[in-house]
Amino acid sequence: MRKLAIGTIVAVVLVVLFCELCTVVAKPYQKILLDRFGKIVSHPTRICYNWFLCYPTDRVIRLDMRLHLYQSDNREVSTSAGEPISIRTFALWKIVDPVLYVDRLPGGTPAVQRYLDNKIQSAVLRQIGHYTLDEMFNVDVKRLKMQQAEQNIQQKVDVGMRSLGIDVVKVGFARMTFPPDVAARVYQRMTAERNKIASEYINQGEKQAQITIAQGREQATEIRSTASKQAAIIRGQADASAYAILNSVQETPQARQFYRFWKSLQLFQNSMGNSTYWVLTPNNPVTEPLFTQLKMVEGSGAKALIKADPPAAK
Amino acid sequence: MTQVDEHHNSHTHDHDHDHVLNVLPSESPTSRWTSPQFVLLYFVIGIVIVWILSGFYQVGVGEVAVVERLGQYEMLPGGKHALLMEAGLHYHIPWPIDTVHIVPLEREHLLEVSDFNSSPAASANLEKTYLRRGYSKRLLNAIFNPYLITGDKNILHARVAVQYQISHPLQFILAVYQPPGGLPNQAWNEVMSLLTDRELIHKLAYATVDEALYSGKTQVEQELYDPVKPTAGLQRLVGKLNLGAQVERVELKYIHWPSAVNAAFSAVLNARQQKNQDHQDAKKQYNQLVILANAQAQTILNQAQAKAASTVDEAQGEANAFSQVLAQYKQNPRVITLKLLNDTLSNVMNNVGRVFFVQPHQQIILSMPPPPKKVNIQSAQ
Numbered sequence: 001m002r003k004l005a006i007g008t009i010v011a012v013v014l015v016v017l018f019c020e021l022c023t024v025v026a027k028p029y030q031k032i033l034l035d036r037f038g039k040i041v042s043h044p045t046r047i048c049y050n051w052f053l054c055y056p057t058d059r060v061i062r063l064d065m066r067l068h069l070y071q072s073d074n075r076e077v078s079t080s081a082g083e084p085i086s087i088r089t090f091a092l093w094k095i096v097d098p099v100l101y102v103d104r105l106p107g108g109t110p111a112v113q114r115y116l117d118n119k120i121q122s123a124v125l126r127q128i129g130h131y132t133l134d135e136m137f138n139v140d141v142k143r144l145k146m147q148q149a150e151q152n153i154q155q156k157v158d159v160g161m162r163s164l165g166i167d168v169v170k171v172g173f174a175r176m177t178f179p180p181d182v183a184a185r186v187y188q189r190m191t192a193e194r195n196k197i198a199s200e201y202i203n204q205g206e207k208q209a210q211i212t213i214a215q216g217r218e219q220a221t222e223i224r225s226t227a228s229k230q231a232a233i234i235r236g237q238a239d240a241s242a243y244a245i246l247n248s249v250q251e252t253p254q255a256r257q258f259y260r261f262w263k264s265l266q267l268f269q270n271s272m273g274n275s276t277y278w279v280l281t282p283n284n285p286v287t288e289p290l291f292t293q294l295k296m297v298e299g300s301g302a303k304a305l306i307k308a309d310p311p312a313a314k
Numbered sequence: 315m316t317q318v319d320e321h322h323n324s325h326t327h328d329h330d331h332d333h334v335l336n337v338l339p340s341e342s343p344t345s346r347w348t349s350p351q352f353v354l355l356y357f358v359i360g361i362v363i364v365w366i367l368s369g370f371y372q373v374g375v376g377e378v379a380v381v382e383r384l385g386q387y388e389m390l391p392g393g394k395h396a397l398l399m400e401a402g403l404h405y406h407i408p409w410p411i412d413t414v415h416i417v418p419l420e421r422e423h424l425l426e427v428s429d430f431n432s433s434p435a436a437s438a439n440l441e442k443t444y445l446r447r448g449y450s451k452r453l454l455n456a457i458f459n460p461y462l463i464t465g466d467k468n469i470l471h472a473r474v475a476v477q478y479q480i481s482h483p484l485q486f487i488l489a490v491y492q493p494p495g496g497l498p499n500q501a502w503n504e505v506m507s508l509l510t511d512r513e514l515i516h517k518l519a520y521a522t523v524d525e526a527l528y529s530g531k532t533q534v535e536q537e538l539y540d541p542v543k544p545t546a547g548l549q550r551l552v553g554k555l556n557l558g559a560q561v562e563r564v565e566l567k568y569i570h571w572p573s574a575v576n577a578a579f580s581a582v583l584n585a586r587q588q589k590n591q592d593h594q595d596a597k598k599q600y601n602q603l604v605i606l607a608n609a610q611a612q613t614i615l616n617q618a619q620a621k622a623a624s625t626v627d628e629a630q631g632e633a634n635a636f637s638q639v640l641a642q643y644k645q646n647p648r649v650i651t652l653k654l655l656n657d658t659l660s661n662v663m664n665n666v667g668r669v670f671f672v673q674p675h676q677q678i679i680l681s682m683p684p685p686p687k688k689v690n691i692q693s694a695q
Contacts, residue, residue: 067490067491069508186468187469197585201588212593212596216599227611287671
C-alpha cells in the first residue's frame, strides 16, 4: 500500500515535470518554432500541445501573431517648398511568416522596431518632400493630399517587408506640428488675423446697426404715408357721401336755386366776424329798403350814419 | 520517531510509567493515520482539491467569458463562433488545461484621448530638465507642446472622448499584442488612441479654425463618427484592423486656441459680443420707430375716420335742415327769402366788427391793424 502511494506520487511528479519541461502550449494568437541546435525543426502548424526536447537540445521560440505597434519619435522634415514640419508616425505590423521572421530578423521585436524606424523615417522624409504645406493642410478638400502622402509612405515602407516575414498593416501620422520658430510666427499671424476679425466684427456691428435704424425710419415713413393715403381716401369717400347727400336734396332747379341762395347767406354770415369792417353806401341792395322807406317818409335824402366808435374810426 | 521507539525510550528513562506503557498497543489506528505517508497523501489530496476548486469562476453582469483549452478556444458547433459564457458561476478545467478570458462585452468604454492637449506650462519643469540633459529644443517642444494644425494653418489644442463597446470578444483578444508587464488592454487602448489621433489630424486638416472651434465642431465629431454611417470615420479603421470594437460616439471634449493667442481670441469674442449688442440696440430702436409710426398712422386714420364721419353727419344735417327750409320756401318763396335775409343781416350786424355807412363818392380813411397771423410769423422769424 505504502509502495503504491509513493509510486503514484512519483509518477504524478514525473508527469508534471515532463509536461513542464518538454511540452509547450501555443496560445491562439501565437506560433511556436523549435530551434534545435540553431535550426528550425518544426513549422508552426500546431496550436495545441507541442512536444520538444528540453534544454540544451531545443529552444522554444514564441511568436505573437497579433498587431504590434511601432511609434517613431518626432522628426523634422521639409516640404517641397522648404517649409519645415515635425512629424511623428505610427505603424501597425504583424508577423505573417514566422520562419522568415525568425530567420531574417533574429533580434525579434526590437530588431523590427529598429528596421521600421529607419524605413519609415526615410519614407516620411522623401514623401513629405513631394508635397507643399498647402497640400497637407487646406480648407479645400480637393487640394488636400495628406491621405495620399500617408498611403505613399505605407507603400514605400511595405516594399520588401514580406521577405522579412512581416506585414505593415497601417502607417499613419500620430502628430504633425510646426517647429518652435515657425509656431511663434504662426501665433503672430493668428493674433493679427484675430485682431482683424475683431475690427471687422465691430465695423459690421456699427454698419448693421445703421442699416437697421435706417430701415426702421424708412418703414416708419412708409407706415405714416400709407396711413395718410388711407386717411385721404377715407376723407374723399366721406366728402363724396356728403356731396351725394346734398345732391339728393337739390333735385329740382328751384331747389338748386334756393340752395345757392341759402349757402350764400351762410357764407356771408360766416365771413362777417369781429374783425370785419363793413362799409356800406345807402343805395346798396342790402340796406336800400331801410333808406328807401325813410325817403318815402321824410322826402329828404339819405344821411350817412356812421355807427362806429370814435377811437376805432380813427 | 515511531510509537515503538517512543515506548522504548520511555521504558528506559521513566520506570513509573511502565505499567501504563505496557498496556498500550504497539501501533494504534490513530497513529497510523498520522504517519508521514498519510500526511503526504493528505497534502497531495489537499492540493488536488484546491486545484479542482480553482476551476470555479464567476462572470459578472455585462461580461462574457471565453475559455481557452490547450491553446484553442471553446467553440460553438460548427467552429465559427466562440462559446461565450454569460453572467453567473461557471466551471472550467483548472490551469494549465483551461484559461478563462473575461471580456466586458456589454459595458460602455470611454477612452479619453488627450494627445493634443498638454499645456506647455504643465510640463515646463520636465522640459527644462531635459534641456539641461542636452535634448534638442525642437524635439522637446514637439513632445511637450502637442497640438493640431487646421486647414487654414492655425493651431488648436483638443481632447477627444471615444465611447465604444467590445463587439467581438475573440477579435478583441486576438487584435493587439500586449507586451508583458503592461496594464490590461494597455496596448489595445494605445492603438485606439493613435487611430483617433490620426483621424483627428486628417479631419482638422481641412477645417478652418472657426469651424473647429464654433460652427463646424459637430461636423468634425460627425466625421469622426457618424451614427448614420457607422462604418465610416474612426470605425472604418477599427473594422479594417479587426480590433473587435464598435465605436458608439466620438465627442470633442475640449477644443481651444493656444494660450499664446488668448488675448486676440478673447478680443474677437468681445467684438462679436459688441456686434450683437449693437445689433440688438439697433433692432430695439427699429422697433421703437415702427411702433411710434404705427401709433401715428393709427392716429391719422382715426382722425380721418372722425372727420369723415363728421363730414357725412354735417352734410346729412345740412341736407335735413335745407329740406325743411326748402319745403317752406316752396310754399312761400318771398316770405322765406326775406326772412332768411333779415335773420342773416341781423346776425351779421351783431357780430361784425365795424360797419360804416358812407355816401357815394365820400372818401374815408380806415386805419386797420395788420393781420395778427402775419405779426406772429414776423416775430417768430
